[in-house]
Amino acid sequence: MAVTSRATPSRPSAARPVLGQNQYGKAETRVVRITRDGATHHIKDLNVSVSLSGDMNEVHYSGSNANVLPTDTTKNTVYAFAKEHGTESAEQFGIHLARHFVTSQPSIHRARIRIEEYAWDRIEHGAEGAHSFVRTGQETRLAQITYDGERWEVVAGLKDLTVMNSTNSEFWGYAKDRYTTLPEAYDRVLATEVSGRWRFGWADGEKPAPDWDESYEQVRKHLLQAFAETYSLSLQQTLYAMGARIIDHRPEIDEVRFSLPNKHHFLVDLEPFGLSNDTADSAVYFAADRPYGLIEATILREGCEERIPADLTNL
Numbered sequence: 001m002a003v004t005s006r007a008t009p010s011r012p013s014a015a016r017p018v019l020g021q022n023q024y025g026k027a028e029t030r031v032v033r034i035t036r037d038g039a040t041h042h043i044k045d046l047n048v049s050v051s052l053s054g055d056m057n058e059v060h061y062s063g064s065n066a067n068v069l070p071t072d073t074t075k076n077t078v079y080a081f082a083k084e085h086g087t088e089s090a091e092q093f094g095i096h097l098a099r100h101f102v103t104s105q106p107s108i109h110r111a112r113i114r115i116e117e118y119a120w121d122r123i124e125h126g127a128e129g130a131h132s133f134v135r136t137g138q139e140t141r142l143a144q145i146t147y148d149g150e151r152w153e154v155v156a157g158l159k160d161l162t163v164m165n166s167t168n169s170e171f172w173g174y175a176k177d178r179y180t181t182l183p184e185a186y187d188r189v190l191a192t193e194v195s196g197r198w199r200f201g202w203a204d205g206e207k208p209a210p211d212w213d214e215s216y217e218q219v220r221k222h223l224l225q226a227f228a229e230t231y232s233l234s235l236q237q238t239l240y241a242m243g244a245r246i247i248d249h250r251p252e253i254d255e256v257r258f259s260l261p262n263k264h265h266f267l268v269d270l271e272p273f274g275l276s277n278d279t280a281d282s283a284v285y286f287a288a289d290r291p292y293g294l295i296e297a298t299i300l301r302e303g304c305e306e307r308i309p310a311d312l313t314n315l
């Protein structure tokens, strides 16, 4: 029930149920810090959950918020601390946060900070710069084989391959109407979780089949390198570059389709906390999980038929 008066909060009568263990805080603040060492960038990608407890009887019994540091504040603290301590280990980062909450708020006696850290490897490629990353951990490899007694259709693919460029991405010059509020971006983070399928030209059991494993490794390498090396004016352009590079380098493949969610990273406004974000040496982002742009397209070898379904979840 909402509090409707400003009356002094009261304790429950002896007959009323007693409050047991309780805790609160903001769960899963997704914070990404990009540290810039010239053209070499470093990523710290954390999922931080704060859980606080202490003198919280009144807020439960009567709704008095006097002892409650808002969960929104705990989220802001994570962002601000990411700017100030974000290159440190997750353990050390958690120690800073926990100490801050317990020592700065008399009503908070215990802070539990849980952190998941996502690791990123650099994408090896031939171009300048060190700002392209692939999230550590194996993607899922996919295959679909169809045979009607005469002809074969083999489609290979992958999903859950997460990649990021921490620079060399822009988005501007787009159509605008009365509902457009998106600011034009001249240097943004471009991140996506690649879902792709590619169809082999091989359809005839008499002809030698491609080396499937070698083909998979090469397609994966080419799509990563195209992602890393493309100076991107849109995710659509990057998608086309990835598919075109596969078609150009892998003669066994006739058709490629990608479904690429645009995993938006929004700069956090740290001005209210006296910190300037997006400086030459570092920037802190909020990694949003939804809604997301979804960019999908097929790239074909000239003269080949489009057979991979538009909705990759049907494959």
Ligand SMILES: O=c1[nH]c(=O)c2[nH]c(=O)[nH]c2[nH]1
Pocket: 171, 182, 233, 234, 235, 236, 262, 293
């Ligand atoms: O690369 C992009 N393509 C879009 O179509 C689009 N739309 C949008 O809001 N942001 C972006 N980014």
